[in-house]
Amino acid sequence: MFDDLSLVFNYTLFRATLRASTPILYATLTCILTQQADILNVGVEGIMLCGAFTAVAVSYFSGSWLLALLAAVAVGTVIAAVMALAHLRYKADIFVVGMAVNMLALALTRFLLQKVLGTSGSFYDRAIVPLPRIHLALLDGNEVLRSLFNDYSLFEPLGILLVFFLSWLLYRTVWGLRLRSVGLNPLAAETAGIPVFRRKFEVMLYSGVVGGMAGAYLSLGYSRLFAENMTNGRGFMGVAAMFFGGGDPIRSWIGCLIFGFTDSIGSRLQSLGLPPQFILMIPYVATISILALAMGRKMAAQRRARSALK
């Protein structure tokens, strides 16, 4: 029993957790940006999938990870722009738009995989150039240190920096303040002279940029291939982590780490023949509980405030 536990819980779990949480982290950051402007972006999954495909295709044909990354970001931005246009200009329900984009992305990448790369299922080739890894030669001597800190894909530390950058942007800058006011009370924001439509559009585009990066990381950093539906719900996990953190980048990052942690433990339990499902459930149940408790407290506070006035 204890042998089994030490197979599950050991220092390599740190690395596994970070690795598993990074795709979700990028998805979360994609949602957080729009959520702060009161747009629930459920299309992350689709944006990521298209980004992942573009990254692999461009990397394969051009042999440059930088071009691949730029292309993925461009595609992500274009999709986000279409979503923004549909939602803001043509008053489509953002939820429907997001779900349609997810469906479109799944079908389109499957179609293009067949037509452009000539296979179905998944595409792997030695010619695919992955995102660079950060290698520190001085850590090579120690097995534990190497596992903990070395050879991270460029986007793994970058994601963490992005969390703090976004947190600063949202809570410490004028831009962030205005964006949040657009989300909290668009009428008041409009009255205060903030162009609500433009702000929402702008932030959708940024979210497309991050979503494209998420896709590129998934296919060129996390793995080195493209597979049909390779996002496999990670976009939705990102949405869940965003709810977990209530739209705050740092708290949502913690949510992502919990997702990554339970995911890593789950896959280890499964390899030992133990049921992983209850562990895998934890982040979802935790998020629902947090949402419910937070709202319950808020309602109770409102009731108290009302009775005090009367």
Add this chain to the structure above:
Amino acid sequence: MNKSSTLSTLVTVVVSLLFGAVVVALLGHSPAEAYRELFRGAFWGRFNFGGTLERFVPLLLTALAFAVSSKVAVFNVGVEGELYLGAIAAAWVGAALTGVAAPIHIGLCLMAAMAVGGAWAAIPGALKAYWRVNEVCVTILANYVAIYITSYLVGYPLSAGTGVPQTAALAATARLARILPPSRANSGLFIALAALLVTWWIVHRSTWGYKMRAVGENAGYAEHVGIRSRVTMVWGMVFSGALGGMAGAIEVMGLYGYFLDGFSPGIAFDGMLAALIARNDIRLVPLLAFFLAALKAGSLGMERFTGIPKSLVDAIIAMFILLAAMEGLFLFRRGARGKEA
């Protein structure tokens, strides 16, 4: 849905089909042939038409589930989870119970599935009604929990012990009869159509339905005239969840004969989209569910006979949904936008 928005939906269909034709032509195929094969693949012969019907049933029920919850102003994205839980409940009752007459056995399976689906949907319903917790968040998350629960059940306590994670086969008395062999279309179709009629009657002709609609349109007014809006909202969600559970039960009892881990590729999300395009109008839900089912079934035939990938049709469906959602896009008359779902 009024005349103008029906017209704009029609225009959207035509535009999407035209777009598809252009892509097919660019790929070097004949669009006319592609659409002929698509049509044949959906309607020609018992197997193809059965394929359409077999897809129509879960789409109809999940779309109804979504439309019903929207009547009490709850956005139930959790139908997928209710479908899974209903499916495993039906699979358990169908396999564990033996020696019961077929109609009773089928009825028990359906009731178990509806009870489980309804109970599951009551949780986000109650959280929304009493604590105003955003139901979209809760139901998206609850889907994963539900799917993990069924995955555990089918992997361990209810496993048939085979290599594939599936439950033991249902007793013959719990199976729904195939109506168009060799297709998998089954008598679940009639159950679904009956559910459609009953749902329409309840929502639009019964007192309970009136209460539901009153709460959905204006909870404050409903409360003022003495309708207990919170209780009504929770029961509306139970209703919706029961329909989702029924969809899962019919998949198990009619199509598979056992519960297979992860059997649904997001059926309920397609159903939800059908309901959304129909603007949650219960009379239009079957039309759109049938349209989507025919496209999905027909695309298989098209792929087989013309070599045009099925994924192209899926992309066109997604395009159609995207265009149909943009209410302002093909608006011919001002003020045609109806009430928000």
